[in-house]
Every structure is written in C-alpha cells, then in structure tokens.
Amino acid sequence: MKLGLLNIRPQYTDNNTPISxxxxxxxxxxxxxxxxxxWDAYVEYDxxxxxxxxxxxxxxxxxxRTYNDAIKIAREIKNxxxxxxIIGGHHISALPDNLDYSMDIGVLGEGENTLLELVTLFEKxxxxxESFGAIDGIVYRNSAGKIIRTKARQLISELDTLPxxxxxxxxxxxxFWNQTIFTSRGCPFRCKYCAIxxxxxKIRYHSPERVINELSxxxxxxxxxxxxxxxxxxxxxxxxxxxxxxxxxxxxxxxxVSFICNARASVFDDEICQMFVDMNIRSCVFGMESAxxxxxxxxxxxxxxxxxxxxxxxxxxxxxxxxxxxIIGFPTETKEEASDTYWFIRRNLNNLSDFRIxxxxxxxxxxxxx
Numbered sequence: 346m347k348l349g350l351l352n353i354r355p356q357y358t359d360n361n362t363p364i365s366x367x368x369x370x371x372x373x374x375x376x377x378x379x380x381x382x383x384w385d386a387y388v389e390y391d392x393x394x395x396x397x398x399x400x401x402x403x404x405x406x407x408x409x410r411t412y413n414d415a416i417k418i419a420r421e422i423k424n425x426x427x428x429x430x431i432i433g434g435h436h437i438s439a440l441p442d443n444l445d446y447s448m449d450i451g452v453l454g455e456g457e458n459t460l461l462e463l464v465t466l467f468e469k470x471x472x473x474x475e476s477f478g479a480i481d482g483i484v485y486r487n488s489a490g491k492i493i494r495t496k497a498r499q500l501i502s503e504l505d506t507l508p509x510x511x512x513x514x515x516x517x518x519x520x521f522w523n524q525t526i527f528t529s530r531g532c533p534f535r536c537k538y539c540a541i542x543x544x545x546x547k548i549r550y551h552s553p554e555r556v557i558n559e560l561s562x563x564x565x566x567x568x569x570x571x572x573x574x575x576x577x578x579x580x581x582x583x584x585x586x587x588x589x590x591x592x593x594x595x596x597x598x599x600x601x602v603s604f605i606c607n608a609r610a611s612v613f614d615d616e617i618c619q620m621f622v623d624m625n626i627r628s629c630v631f632g633m634e635s636a637x638x639x640x641x642x643x644x645x646x647x648x649x650x651x652x653x654x655x656x657x658x659x660x661x662x663x664x665x666x667x668x669x670x671x672i673i674g675f676p677t678e679t680k681e682e683a684s685d686t687y688w689f690i691r692r693n694l695n696n697l698s699d700f701r702i703x704x705x706x707x708x709x710x711x712x713x714x715x
Contacts, residue, residue, distance in 0.1 A: 346383065346384050346385070346401045346402070346467075346468065347384070347385045347386075347387070347398060347399065347400040347401050347402070348374070348377055348384055348385070348386040348387070348400060348401070348402045348403075348404060348464060349387060349389065349395045349396070349398060349400030349402070349403050349404070350370040350373055350374055350386065350387065350388045350389070350403075350404045350405075350406065351370070351388075351389055351390070351392060351395050351403065351404070351405050351406065351418065352368055352369075352370045352388060352389070352390050352406055353405060353406060353407045353411045353414050353415050353418065354390060354411065354518075354520075355410055355411060357519040357520055358519065359519060360519055360520055360521055361520075361521070362519065362520040362521075363520060363521055363522075363523035363573075364514075364518060364520040364521065364522050364523060365523045365525045365573065365575060366512040366513060366514060366522060366523070366524065366525065367510035367511065367512050367513075367525065367527075368406075369406050369433070369434070369456065370388045370404070370406050370513075371388055371510045371511045371512060371513055372457065372507065372510045373386070373404065373406075373433075373456055373457060373460055374386040374387060374388050374510075374511055374513070375507075375508045375509070375510040375511045376457040376460070376461065376507065376508060377460065377461060377464055379508040380461055381461070381464060381465070381468070383468075384464065384468075387513070388511070388513035389513075389515065390515055390518050391515075391517070391518075392418050392421070392422075394515070396422065396425075396426060400428060401428060401467070402428060402429055402431070402464065402467055403422055403428050403429070403430050403431065404430075404431045404432075404433060404460065405418060405419060405430065405431070405432045405433070405434075405448075406432075406433050406434045407432065407433075407434045407435075407436055407437070408434055408435050408436055409435065409436040409439075409708055409709055412436045412437075412443070415432060415434075415436075416445045416447065416448075419432065419445060419447035419448050420445070420447040422447070423447045429449045429450070429467065429472060430447060430448050430449055430450075431448070431449060431450045431451075431452060431460070431463060432444070432445075432448045432450070432451050432452070433451070433452035433456045433460070435540055435544055435708075435709075435710065436709060437451040437452070437453065437484070438451075438452075438453045438454050438544055438710065439540060439543070439544075439708075439709035439710030439714075440709045440710075441453060441484035441492065441494050442484075442492055444484050444485070444486065444492060446486070446490075449472075449485065450463060450477070450483050450484070450485050451483060451484040451485070452482065452483055453482050453483060453484060453494070453497070453498065454482055454497070454498055454500075454544060454545075454546075455482075455498065455500055455501060455530075455545070457501065457507065458482075458498065458501065459480065459481065459482045459483060459498050462480050463480060463483070466480070474487055474488060477493070477495070478493070478495060480495060481495055481496050481497065481498040481499070482495065482496075482497060482498025483495050500545075500546060500547070500549065501549070502549070504529075504530065504549050504550065504551045504555075505551055505552050505555045509558065509559050509562060512524065512563075512567070523573055524563060524567055524569040524571075524572050524573070525572065525573040525574070525575040526556070526559055526560060526563065526572055526573075526574055526575065527551070527574075527575050527576060528550065528551050528556045528574060528576055528579070528589070529548055529549060529550045529551065529576045529577075529579075530545050530548070530549050530576075530577075531545030531546065531547050531548035531549055531577065532545070532548060532577040532578045533547075533548050533578070533581065534578070534609070534645070534646075535646070535712075536632070536634075536644060536645045536646075537643070537644050537645075537711060537712035537713050538634075538644060538672060538675070538705065538706075538707075538708070538711055538712075538713050539632075539711060540708050540709065540710035540711050541577045543710045543711070544710065545577075548578075548581070550582070550585060553585070553588045553589045553592045554592070556589060556592070557592050557593070557596055557598070560572070560593070560596075560598055560602075561596065561598070564598065564601055564602060569602060570602055570603070571602055571603045571604065571605065571627070572602050572603075572604055572605075573604070573605050573606070574604055574605065574606040574607075574626075575607075576606065576607060577607060578607055578608070578609055579606040579607055579608060580606065580608060580617050580620070580621065581609070581612060583616065583617065583620075586617070586620050587620060589624070590620045590623050590624045593624045593625075594623060594624065598624075599623070599624050599625040600625075602625070603625045603626070603627040604624065604625060604626045604627065605626065605627065605628040605629070605630070606621075606626055606628075606629060606630070607629070607630045607631075607632075608629040608630070608631055608656070609631070609632070609648075610631050610633055610648065610652045610653045610655070610656035611645075611647060611648040611649075611652045613629075613631075613652075613655070613656040613659060614659070615659065618659050618660070618662070618663040618665065619663070621663070621665060622663050622664075622665070626665065627665065627666060628665065628666040628667075628668060629660060629665055629666070629667055629668065630668045630669075630670065631653070631656055631667060631668070631669045631670065632645075632669075632670050633653045633656075633669040633670060633671060634670065634671055634672045634675075635650075635671065635672065635675070635678075635682070635685070635686050636650045636653060636685045636686045636688070636689030636690075637650065637678075637682040637683075637685040637686065638650055639682065640675055640677075640678050640682050641653075643675070643677070644672070644675055650685070650689065653669070653689070654689070654693075657669070657693050657696060657697075660696075661696050666698055666699075667696070667697065668697075668698070668699045668700065668701070669697070669700050669701075670700070670701045670702075670703065671686055671690070671700065671701070671702045671703070672702075672703050672704070672705050673686065673702055673703070673704060673705065674704050674705040675705045675713075676705070676713070678705075
C-alpha cells in the first residue's frame with residue numbers, strides 16, 4: 346500500500362530559495378517505511394505527481410502561510426479521488442479548529458508515532474470515527490460535524506530511535522537543494538514571536554554517535570560541501586557540543602564539509618566560538634530582532650543590545666560570518682526604538698555579509714498571536 350506525503354511550499358518564482366532536506370515529510374516517510382515494510386511511503390512537492398502514483402492514503406504538511414493551499418489541495422483530492430486526507434504541521438497544531446471538512450484527520454504536534462498508528466488503523470480497515478478516539482494527538486470531526494480533539498501525544502523521549510531520514514529531491518521545483526541535519530528538536534527559550542517552543546514543548550537531543558552516523562552517510566551519498574545544522578538553537582549545551590566537536594574532528598568530518606547553524610547572542614561566548622571553529626562552522630544565524638533593550642526584553646527576555654553587539658564582535662574575532670535577523674513593528678515599539686535597530690545595523694554594516702529584516706507577524710501558537 347502507498348502513503349503519499351505532500352510537502353506544500355509557497356509558490357516561489359525563482360531558483361534562489363533554499364529547499365531544505367530532510368523536512369518533516371521526509372522524517373515521516375522514513376519512519377513509516379521503517380516500521381511498516383509493506384508500505385511505500387513517499388514524498389512529493391507537486392500534487393499532480395503525488396496523485397499519479399495512486400496513493401491509498403494522503404498526508405499534507407503545511408505552515409500557516411500555505412494552509413489555504415492545503416485546503417484547496419485537500420478539496421481537489423476529495424473531489425477527484427476516494428482517499429483519506431491527513432493534515433499535519435504547525436498551523437493545524439496551533440489551531441485545530443481550522444480542520445477543513447475535506448480533511449479526515451489533523452495530526453497535532455510531533456507526527457511520527459501518531460501517523461504510524463493512523464496508517465496501521467487504515468491497513469486494518471478501522472479508519473473510522475469509532476477508532477479515532479483511541480489515537481492520541483489528533484483532531485477530527487464526528488458524524489455530527491463536531492470537532493473532536495484527543496489528548497496530547499507524548500513526545501518521543503529518545504530521538505535516536507528515529508531512523509536516519511530520507512532526503513527526497515525531485516526535479517522541476519523552484520529553488521536549490523540545501524542539505525541539512527537536525528541534531529535536536531526544540532528550544533529552551535520562549536520568545537513571544539516564535540511558535541517553535543510551543544510545537545516541540547522542550548528540547549531533546551540526538552546522541553553524538555547518531556549525529557556522526559548521519560553526517561557520514563549524508564557526505565558519502567551527496568558529496569555536499571556544506572551542511573546546515575537546522576536545530577532551532579545549536580550549541581546551547583556546551584558539554585554536548587564539546588563531545589560532538591571531538592567526534593567530528595576524530596572522523597575528520599570538519600575537513601570534508603563546512604557548517605552553518607543558528608545561535609543565540611545572549612549565550613554566545615569565546616568558548617562556543619572556538620568549538621564552532623574547531624568543527625568548521627563558517628556562518629551563524631542570530632535572531633537578534635532589535636537593538637533596543639526594552640523591546641528585546643519584551644520580545645525575548647534576558648537579552649540586550651550589548652549582547653547582540655558582543656556576538657557580532659566575537660564572530661569577527663573568530664572569522665565566523667554573522668547573519669543577524671531583525672523584526673520591525675513589534676507591538677508598542679516606537680519610531681525611536683526602531684531607529685536603534687537601524688543605527689545598530691549601520692554601525693556594523695562593514696562586518697555583515699548579509700542581514701534580514703522582517704515585519705512583526707503574529708503566527709498561531711505564539712504569544713504575539715494570543
């Protein structure tokens with residue numbers, strides 16, 4: 346039997362946007378194929394190609410930005426094919442009442458075990474309302490059309506039990522393929538604009554041994570020259586980081602690829618920088634967000650503009666490319682406070698190869714939305 350998983354992306358018009366692999370659907374396909382050998386779980390980026398392979402069950406993955414596309418696709422599938430449709434991702438997890446009538450099930454939060462149980466139900470011919478109530482971490486409509494939400498799914502405690510994910514790369518997709526790795530899930534901080542901490546709830550780690558195995562397999566198969574560490578925040582645990590750096594250097598992985606990662610200015614110091622250099626991290630992305638202390642404290646807590654400046658100075662000292670992100674228009678921000686960010690960028694412009702400015706956007710599942 347076949348499970349078709351569709352990764353719904355925004356409609357980009359050029360090839361300058363990175364397509365990161367693996368993504369959530371790659372993890373799901375790998376998990377299903379690992380636990381249910383009789384199934385063929387596959388990932389597509391195009392609805393037409395997805396349905397040409399005649400899946401018995403369809404899964405859609407969507408963020409808020411693409412949720413209207415997900416509804417449109419689900420309705421088209423329901424109108425033209427007699428297959429159940431499952432929706433997962435950040436949007437439905439934050440707003441389960443948004444489940445459209447064209448969607449049979451919404452998977453809330455971490456999806457591997459939930460999807461496995463749903464696929465098993467389908468395989469046994471029990472994909473119905475009477476069985477759904479026993480599945481944790483889902484939302485569905487009963488026969489009366491009422492939204493039913495089951496109790497929360499427990500997170501996977503040992504990430505190493507997940508199989509190394511597929512990295513599905515297809516033709517005719519706008520963008521370029523960006524090889525990534527997740528060494529952890531979650532973030533210990535609770536920034537008001539970010540949905541990650543609510544989605545993952547807490548931070549969990551892969552062991553250094555598992556990370557090395559996945560890196561070695563990735564380098565061997567793709568011959569890539571750089572890898573994005575897609576952790577929401579990398580290097581926060583210094584003890585683990587030291588073990589990981591030692592393992593990377595022992596296997597000489599630092600001589601084969603360079604890395605880019607996400608870091609946080611308030612915990613960035615010389616010790617972390619030296620370890621980053623030792624494992625050949627060339628670039629760090631920082632969510633600096635503002636250069637005004639009042640706004641920073643409101644948005645992030647326990648961080649200030651001095652720490653942002655220190656992070657940039659440290660990157661210059663260790664020859665690491667710093668890529669800061671900023672948010673403009675956060676609630677209560679004045680023009681004067683926004684100008685602090687402008688002048689902060691101007692002062693550091695010669696040391697920045699890139700920076701990004703985003704408008705404040707209330708995303709479901711964040712304090713800003715509430």
